[in-house]
Amino acid sequence: MRTNPFIKKNFRKLLIAFVLLALVVACSTDITGVDQPETINAGESLTAVVKVHLDVAGTNLGKTLVVGFLVPKSWNASKNTSVYYTCTALSAENEKMSLMPASEKETHTQISWPEALMQDKRYALMGNLISDMEWVVFRSTKTYDVNNSVDYTVKIVTKTGEQNMLVNLGYFVGNTYNGLEAPGSDKYHDGKSARLSVINGTGDLIDFINPQLAMMELSKATDNDIQTIYYDGDLITTPLSPETKIYLCAKGYTNDGQVIEQCAVSDKTAFKPAPGINRFRFDFWPRSFFGLKEDQSLTKMEYFLMDATGTKKVGYGGSTLPSDPFKFTFNCQ
Numbered sequence: 415m416r417t418n419p420f421i422k423k424n425f426r427k428l429l430i431a432f433v434l435l436a437l438v439v440a441c442s443t444d445i446t447g448v449d450q451p452e453t454i455n456a457g458e459s460l461t462a463v464v465k466v467h468l469d470v471a472g473t474n475l476g477k478t479l480v481v482g483f484l485v486p487k488s489w490n491a492s493k494n495t496s497v498y499y500t501c502t503a504l505s506a507e508n509e510k511m512s513l514m515p516a517s518e519k520e521t522h523t524q525i526s527w528p529e530a531l532m533q534d535k536r537y538a539l540m541g542n543l544i545s546d547m548e549w550v551v552f553r554s555t556k557t558y559d560v561n562n563s564v565d566y567t568v569k570i571v572t573k574t575g576e577q578n579m580l581v582n583l584g585y586f587v588g589n590t591y592n593g594l595e596a597p598g599s600d601k602y603h604d605g606k607s608a609r610l611s612v613i614n615g616t617g618d619l620i621d622f623i624n625p626q627l628a629m630m631e632l633s634k635a636t637d638n639d640i641q642t643i644y645y646d647g648d649l650i651t652t653p654l655s656p657e658t659k660i661y662l663c664a665k666g667y668t669n670d671g672q673v674i675e676q677c678a679v680s681d682k683t684a685f686k687p688a689p690g691i692n693r694f695r696f697d698f699w700p701r702s703f704f705g706l707k708e709d710q711s712l713t714k715m716e717y718f719l720m721d722a723t724g725t726k727k728v729g730y731g732g733s734t735l736p737s738d739p740f741k742f743t744f745n746c747q
Contacts, residue, residue: 456615484584488634501566521593540584617743637712647692664717666704
């Protein structure tokens with residue numbers, strides 16, 4: 415019996431397609447574990463080890479490793495972090511990585527790697543609710559031909575900031591060639607987060623993770639920084655939940671012992687609507703808001719949210735007690 419050459423030709427093409435598909439599916443990058451302390455003292459050195467499995471089929475030439483590290487901006491991690499990787503199969507032993515140049519763009523977005531990671535919903539803030547975070551990105555100084563599945567580790571050494579906080583640190587691995595592929599095709603990169611509690615530091619606890627009724631946009635700021643307070647009226651039920659007009663009642667404490675109060679219902683203390691249902695924001699310049707003199711500075715601020723009558727006031731955790739204001743400690747620099 416003779417075989418139809420047309421069928422034979424197309425069967426061959428189909429077989430090749432299936433083989434290529436199998437090769438593509440077999441390629442993946444996975445973070446299999448993150449060894450990071452759960453608690454650390456403020457200002458101490460932190461070491462985290464990220465374990466990675468690279469499942470490879472076919473030939474992958476000239477790969478440059480990319481590692482991203484999500485941290486609070488106040489840590490100044492780009493100047494205080496060293497990253498190393500070890501892969502026995504590739505004869506790489508504690509190889510030091512370099513900071514990704516700002517001029518090097520991520521393959522698909524054509525923006526810088528830190529910006530691309532922050533704009534990518536798969537990574538972005540990694541479960542943190544306060545946006546005062548940044549991705550610091552590193553790259554290997556060598557390229558590698560990866561033809562077999564390998565395991566490697568990434569060691570990150572950094573210095574924590576001086577503030578008390580609860581935060582998710584983020585970890586990303588990928589390579590410069592494949593970049594941040596679209597969802598569904600994102601075989602060549604992966605990310606994980608790990609919770610960290612920083613203790614014995616300065617100021618009030620900054621909680622990046624748990625939903626807050628009201629919170630400052632900048633977790634570390636001076637009295638000369640433009641600041642925003644966000645209020646989510648639907649987070650928990652309070653006397654202010656049904657209110658459509660929200661105002662700020664605040665006290666500013668100065669370096670010379672004065673307490674300056676701004677608690678009048680006016681345009682000066684009024685919140686503006688924010689995207690979302692029952693959400694508001696208050697943008698202000700602390701020095702101007704409290705009317706500081708040139709030689710004065712703010713050390714801390716306590717505040718309540720109130721309604722248009724000034725009779726309903728809500729503080730930290732939804733409390734209506736005068737002893738439970740929201741608090742914010744200013745930095746001197």
